[in-house]
Amino acid sequence: MGTIGTRTARLRVLPRAAATRAATALSALTAVAVAMVGLAAPAHAADPVLRDLATAKGKYYGTALPAGRLTGTHGSVAAAQFGSVTAENEMKWGSVEPTRGSFSWTGADQIMSFAAANGQKVRGHTLVWHSQLPNWLANGTFGNDELRTIMTDHVTTQTARYKGRIDQWDVVNEALNEDGTLRASKFYTQLGESYIADAFRAARAADPAAKLYINDYNTDATGAKSNGLYSLVQRLQAQGVPIDGVGFQTHLIIGQVPATFQANLQRFADLGLDVAITELDIRMTLPATTERLAQQKADFKAVTNACLAVARCKGITVWGFSDAVSWVPDVFPGQGAATPYNENYQPKPAYYGIAEALGWTDDGSGGGGGGGGTTGCAVTYANQSQWNTGFTASVTIKNTGSSPVNGWNLGWTWPSGQSVTSAWNATITQSGAQATAVNLSYNAAIAAGGTVNFGFNGAWSGTNTAPSAFTLNGTACTLG
Template structure:
């Protein structure tokens, strides 16, 4: 038997006002797929391991690199490229059966110093831009589902933003960037993306006119991204109608950077309202046939940009800083068709008095994984799932990601399926319940080649477990 190194993941603490993990927690990516859309998150490449990585892989079927594909990151010196962070994101997505939203190719911000402060003729600047687009898109050809080709081209009044590219090249820089991207990867969907265009108004009207002009010129624009950086209590009532009018132009639409911030501290009332607003935004997308999906801009408050930019504000994402799902997470799930427990603030919450029939929280879990035998092309493994919490688990789904390309060929005492590198085990009828302190065991045969590294992280009903492998 090949040796497998031992690994213990840190247990997750419950913090603040967040909801505890529940035995019947939904999986957003599965609910979204059933609705024909994706549900994604922005990620930080350096954090894609442990609990952060396990949740990002288990809950979302699309990921966006928050900074790793921006010009200043990938081409810090002219003609010299650093792909390390971007590669980590793309490799992670492929290992977890996720699509990637490339973000972003041409933007007025986060440019490298040589470009932002350089002096170039119009011809040279245009060549620099199209060469950069071509190089980056070509590198990931066939591996990126959507590209945000041009980001934030508009002022708040709907006029064109006075960026380095617009000031020298005029509006034509947008068309040139899109054409270069299409030539580099004809299969990728190409988007223009901006903020404060979510509802109808001067800026979204400016975007609407811009998309009309681009289409009239034959520019290969496939979609419009609406960032969705929103404020509690200020979600536009015209969001759905606005998405629909763009869809009627013959382009896809997507909510690309959703977060809903609030003035701190968070309270139960604010979190309940935030839940309703996440649900409303998700419903708006679902109501528009050409809306491809929703991406949250970071799924956990510990990875949110809001507190750094808006002092005194935060709590903007679906998970708290301790990786526990907040009411907003359940609002998203409900919009996607989940009918289980809705978290705090919902009448069906197990914490609410008078709901004894609801699923009870699981406050802890541990997984022991062991390779029992191994041969040149296959292996047998056993998995023990233990309820380390104080409430029973009634029905369980265990997920993990294979790090070495393994696949499950046969299983017993659980139904095991696989999508890409992500494996999902669902309880059998006889072992659905796990009492506090109790455990269940299942096993499987698998195939491997080149290596049989054990998975290092597991989630039980969407909650991260401590893990030990041998």
């Protein structure tokens, strides 16, 4: 996970609906809840609000959210931009029932309180999954009847706790192999396919109002796995199992949105089921370049359009909205930049692709983030002097676009293990080889055609090779 850099908060103008929500929430919250949402989201004044655009289309746009990031910049952006939240880990079995029969609700309750304070729906994730099980269950030995009771008791207890407050539950998660057969999980191995039906029936009995989903990955295109899921859903329906929807995780790679994605969503909807995109991210090989970010924008837009085209697609959840906390780099070395916001919580072109699909049009006032052709940048990097293990460098950023930049952060990766020791005209933070420079209060604006300069002292050993790529607010720059 990335490190969040320090930045200067900037106020933003909210549409009427969002402003009304904020005023209502602030008047009702305790001091703790106010702290959750009180920071202004770091976005341009003209930036769209995804939750409002999606609502106008009859959908929701949501994000996964960890309980540890409900405050500060992360919390404020999540509150302002998204109409639904999914707990990243706080509702999984290992988190809520670490000891048999003893439940820990702290993290899950924090997510629920945050959502209530901000007028957001909640997707419950997840009740029965082969992974992240507590040790007592994963490594325990139980008879078939006992295991079935353990499972249904867990489902009942958790679902009943949040009765009437969870909009959708992922009842069973990742039940399939890649060839479409059922995964040999602890539950399937002992109980067979019937464990799925039992889990859904227990959830329905505990909360009749919640929509109950089966959720899986690599089922976005028509193929062996999605065909297996389709057949499973049909079997459940034939048994009268109370299944309401199918979740498609949609962890993608840029340029690889399946051509059959919309048709695949539609065939499940034609079974009389709701569908949802539940864990969307679209990763790329690093570093991010102008071309890769443009492709990512087109891909986020295409996925959003696919949901809009299917009447029973209820909405989309991105699996984390900022590259600062994305799971992707830890799991896929050399890949990342998979979310709509960069590591410093600036919207990327992907964010504007989502907004455009939802009906927003860039008004040319600088909110396009590279999405409307109004922004561009060139960076000149120069080593001013070098000695033993230290050096001094200067950086000039030129706004080559047609609109002003209002607030900037410049990111780069050190190729030779360098580090920044002090800086002027910018605040510079570093996580590993990744460095980020953020404007100060007096140099936040860069006029169209204008420049800004900052410098720093650094440390080096071996070689002091200059960075080969820079990104300004998530958009790749040319080298000056």
